[in-house]
Amino acid sequence: MSPVIVRRFARPALAASWARDLAVDLAGWPRDRFTGTNTYLTARFMHILTSGHSSSTALAASRALPFSPHKLESGAPLLDQTWTQALRTLEADGITMLPHLLDPEAIERVVAFARTAPANLTDSAKATTRGTYESRGAGTKGARIVEHFVLNNPDIQSVIGNKELIALAENYFRTKVLVHPPQLYWSCAPHGVDGNMPVGAESLQSAEEFHWDFDGVGGVRLHMYLTDVDEDSAPMKYMPGSHKPGTLKSKSLRNADRGVSDEAVWARFSPADAMTVTGPAGTTFMSNSHGLHRGTPARTRDRLFMVMPFQATSFAGYQLKPRNVTPKDPEFAALLAQGSPSMRWFQSRK
Numbered sequence: 394m395s396p397v398i399v400r401r402f403a404r405p406a407l408a409a410s411w412a413r414d415l416a417v418d419l420a421g422w423p424r425d426r427f428t429g430t431n432t433y434l435t436a437r438f439m440h441i442l443t444s445g446h447s448s449s450t451a452l453a454a455s456r457a458l459p460f461s462p463h464k465l466e467s468g469a470p471l472l473d474q475t476w477t478q479a480l481r482t483l484e485a486d487g488i489t490m491l492p493h494l495l496d497p498e499a500i501e502r503v504v505a506f507a508r509t510a511p512a513n514l515t516d517s518a519k520a521t522t523r524g525t526y527e528s529r530g531a532g533t534k535g536a537r538i539v540e541h542f543v544l545n546n547p548d549i550q551s552v553i554g555n556k557e558l559i560a561l562a563e564n565y566f567r568t569k570v571l572v573h574p575p576q577l578y579w580s581c582a583p584h585g586v587d588g589n590m591p592v593g594a595e596s597l598q599s600a601e602e603f604h605w606d607f608d609g610v611g612g613v614r615l616h617m618y619l620t621d622v623d624e625d626s627a628p629m630k631y632m633p634g635s636h637k638p639g640t641l642k643s644k645s646l647r648n649a650d651r652g653v654s655d656e657a658v659w660a661r662f663s664p665a666d667a668m669t670v671t672g673p674a675g676t677t678f679m680s681n682s683h684g685l686h687r688g689t690p691a692r693t694r695d696r697l698f699m700v701m702p703f704q705a706t707s708f709a710g711y712q713l714k715p716r717n718v719t720p721k722d723p724e725f726a727a728l729l730a731q732g733s734p735s736m737r738w739f740q741s742r743k
Contacts, residue, residue, distance in 0.1 A: 411435050418708075425462035428709055436709035437607045441647050445638035445683055448610040455568045455610075455706045463568040463706040470560035479679070480564050483613070487636030487684035488668060493675040494555055494617065499548045500674050503619055506546055507577060507697050512536040526579050537578040540716070544574060544739070547721035552701065554725030558615060559703075559735050561679070566611050566705035569734050573608075574716055575615075575701035580627040582691040602652035603632070605641070606682040611705030618676040619697035624669065627691040627698070631668045632658065636684030649685060658685060707737070717742045 414431040422428075439447035455463040472480060475492060482489035495503065507526060514524045515535045526536040543549055552558070553572055562570040606612070622628050634640060641647050645657040662685075669689075670678055680686060682702065704710045719742050720726035728736045 422708060423460045423462060425707055427707055430712055433609070433709050433712065436610060437650070440607055440610075440683075441650070443638075444641055444647055448683070449638045451610040451708065452566060452568065452705055455708065461568075463708070465563060465567065465569060469564040469567055470556075472557075472560060472564060476557055476561055480561060483561075483565055483679060483681065486633035486668075487681040488631045488633060488670075489679055490670075491558075491561075491615075491677040491679055494552055494558070494677055495548060495675060497675070499551075500619055503546065503548050503577075503699075504674075504697055506542075506548075507538055507579065507619070510542045511539045512579075513539065529581065531583075533581050535578055535580055537576065540574060540576070543577045544716055544718045545721065549575060549577070549699070550718075550720065550722035550725040552615070552617070552699070553739070554722060554728045554736070556724065556728075558679075562613055562703040562705075565613060568611070568705050571704045571707055571710065571737055572735050573702040573704060573711070573713070573738055575699055577619075577697070577699045580688070580691040580696045580698065582626070582693055582695055601688040602654065603630075603658050603685045603687045604649050604652045605635070605685055607650055608682045608702050609704045609706065609710035610708060612682040613679050613703050614682050615699075615701040615703070616670070616678050616680065617699040618672060619674055619699060620695065621673050622671050622676065622696055623694075624671060625692040626694040627689055627696040628669050628671045630687050630689060631670065631680055632662050632685040633666060633668055634684075635662065636681035641685070646685070653685075713738055715740045 411431040411434065414429050415435050418426070418428040418432040436448065436451070455461050479489045479491055509525050509527055511523065512525055513536070514522050514526075514529050514533050515537070516530070516532045517534050524536075529536055544553075553575065559570065559572065606614075608614070616629060620626070641649065641661075643657065643661065645653050646661060649657075670676070715737065716739050718729075718739050720729055725736075726741075729739060729741050
């Protein structure tokens with residue numbers, strides 16, 4: 394658990410302040426007001442303390458209470474057989490593979506865009522400079538494309554406004570959902586694409602620890618590989634079943650939002666059950682962000698990756714400001730024009 398959260402809850406005055414803010418946000422909840430930072434931190438604290446049960450209870454309330462602004466008035470949208478099977482797998486495992494959302498030509502366009510778009514380049518010492526993927530130096534570990542350019546890419550907008558994705562998330566949570574701005578970034582192997590890993594370089598490409606993310610009381614994330622990904626090009630790993638409330642019972646796993654050792658994970662789960670997602674460019678999957686997952690290093694080939702969160706309800710979520718965008722994809726533009734609740738973090742540029 395974050396030391397900052399612990400210190401604040403340990404101080405009565407701050408704890409009282411958080412309680413007041415939570416009460417105000419709960420009073421505003423029927424009017425679907427966005428909640429504040431302290432409500433997010435309170436919900437996160439309770440999620441850790443109860444091993445996820447508090448979040449599942451809050452989500453159930455969003456479905457059940459008659460005055461809830463997050464209820465789906467006409468019920469969850471219908472899914473075809475492919476997406477229904479994806480839903481069932483997501484419910485059971487916390488992760489599911491999805492149909493490709495971009496055709497090969499669109500993938501080529503996104504990759505070409507990501508090569509030259511302005512990006513924040515990070516080296517092994519975590520120093521950040523502005524540049525582009527193509528202008529990166531040999532020691533670059535990652536290149537994150539600047540959000541403004543990502544959001545105004547028409548192919549990426551087609552993913553943001555994909556109605557089947559929104560329908561899948563609404564069926565999963567059985568509430569309204571909010572689509573968050575996607576991130577697009579390169580994980581870079583030593584010496585660039587198709588380079589060979591030099592002796593000792595793996596220590597500079599150390600993988601992230603297993604962790605979970607708190608995207609509000611309910612959250613899933615869309616993941617898309619825009620380049621071919623094998624075992625040596627930064628595949629994502631996920632622990633199926635770890636998303637279920639009460640599963641992460643030990644103190645170390647409940648506090649794994651800040652990372653946890655492999656030893657603690659294997660004390661609860663079998664290494665053989667961990668899922669490593671590989672596949673060709675266009676591979677798309679969705680995961681419950683409350684489940685344990687980790688990144689892996691790019692060893693021999695660079696990976697271009699997109700991730701986009703879906704938040705269940707507007708309660709206790711991130712603190713974001715709506716992004717101004719220029720709609721270029723017709724379906725995305727139509728959702729903005731209709732005032733779709735799922736698009737509240739985006740607004741047409743005036």
